[in-house]
Amino acid sequence: MNEYVDVDAMSPVDRAALKRLIMGLADSKRLMGIRYSDWILGAPTIETGVATSSMTQDEWGHARLLYSMLKHLGEDPVVAEHDRPAEAYGNLSVLDEPAENWAALVSAMVIADGAMTVALAGFAGGRFEPATSRVAKMVSEEEFHVSMSTAWYRRLADASEEAQLLLRAATDRQLPVALAWLGTNDAAKEALAAAGVTSTAAEQVASFKDAVRGVLASGGVDVDAVAPAGEWDTDRGRGLGQPDADSIERARGDRNRALFVE
Amino acid sequence: MNVILPLVPRLDAGLPAGVTSHKSGGRDVWTGPLGYAPKDVLAATWAALDEVLDPEIPISLVELGLVYGLQVEGGVARVTITFTATACPCMEFIREDITDRLEMEAWIDAVEIEEVWSPPWTNERITEAGRAKLKTYGVSA
DSSP, rough: OOOHHHHHHHHGGHHHHHHHHHHHHHHHHHHHHHHHHHTTSSSSHHHHHHHHHHHHHHHHHHHHHHHEEEEEEEHHHHHHHHOOOGGGOOOOOOSSSSSSSHHHHHHIIIIIIIIHHHHHHHHHSSOOOOOHHHHHHHHHHHHHHHHHHHHHHHHTTTTOOHHHHHHHHHHHHHHHHHHHHOOOOOOHHHHHHHTTTTOOOHHHHHHHHHHHHHHHTTTTGGGGGGOOOOOEEEEEESSSSOOOHHHHHHHHHHGGGOOOOO | OOOOOOOOOOOOOOOOTTOOOOOSSSSGGGGOOSEEEEOHHHHHHHHHHTTTTOOOSSBBBBTOOOOOEEEEEEHHHEEEEEOOSOOOOTTHHHHHHHHHHHHTTTTTTTEEEOOOOOOOGGGGSOOOOHHHHHHHHOOOO
16 A cells, blocks of 8 residues: 655655656646647648647646646645746756647657656656546546557658658657656655655656657667757756747736636 | 528526526536435435536436545535546536536535546446447447
């Protein structure tokens, strides 16, 4: 039987690490949703556009549930969702900018969404009760994303030379960053793993590689030969940089601020 | 040439007593309030809950397998529910419909709704009755 952590009894350092984890996952989900939404009316087929609409819905639902976990730390989720500047976002930095073409989004489906799912699964299997009770549903919804991403990655990897080049360029750019996001074993990650709140960074990297090895190989990429890359921001648990201003305006709901009904 | 369209009955026509609008659809099938004190309050409350339809699919929340638990104690109905998706767009409708339907009954003063995500809902939770109804609408589950 899993014995849950007592959040009130956690050290300030561990609480800060848990907050960083929740914010990083929630922000990544929110940004992933925005990246999917950009293609609802621009995907290669109508059916695929409809699929990105559903995936957008999933990602924002996951973000909402993750932000709500902050209440267990005495934090206000509304502030986290609607009142933070871009430089405070803890999302996987692959998602900082819109996908410049469809191949880049497909690559992000496999790499960014895949990395998030591994991190979520590690959280769901830990000792933080809100994660164990809520994240399994998110992971189950992500199964459909994997089907979609795998099919499209393989399709582009077998398409025209231009498609293959675009896919490879995006993969080469995103994969080292995702590996660093999962695998950088700083003090906060070590503390959460030691407390049994999440799986270890090494376990997450191994799970991620197992999940994507086959599909990336279809594009000629050997995930085991790629090294993690990117400078690390310890405060946010991500690479350097920040999301673009337009995306943050959408993430926060700035244009609807007068209509909030939280 | 002027075309005079026939008058269309108001949507709110024919609603049961205590129901003032079609907030989410399906309220016109509500039969309550019961009108007498049931011997089995819990069963009667389940029956009332079974009249609350999913706003998008015309079968009840109970048939859809979204209701994980129900307790009635001291005039308070405590309903444990989940949703089909983490970003279900009908969450607010469902909360309102559950509350409004149950509070129609004389033995219920208040409704408390607990939302849970474990175990995750899948279409395997749809009841046989729900599957049969969906089939008549041309939907397989």
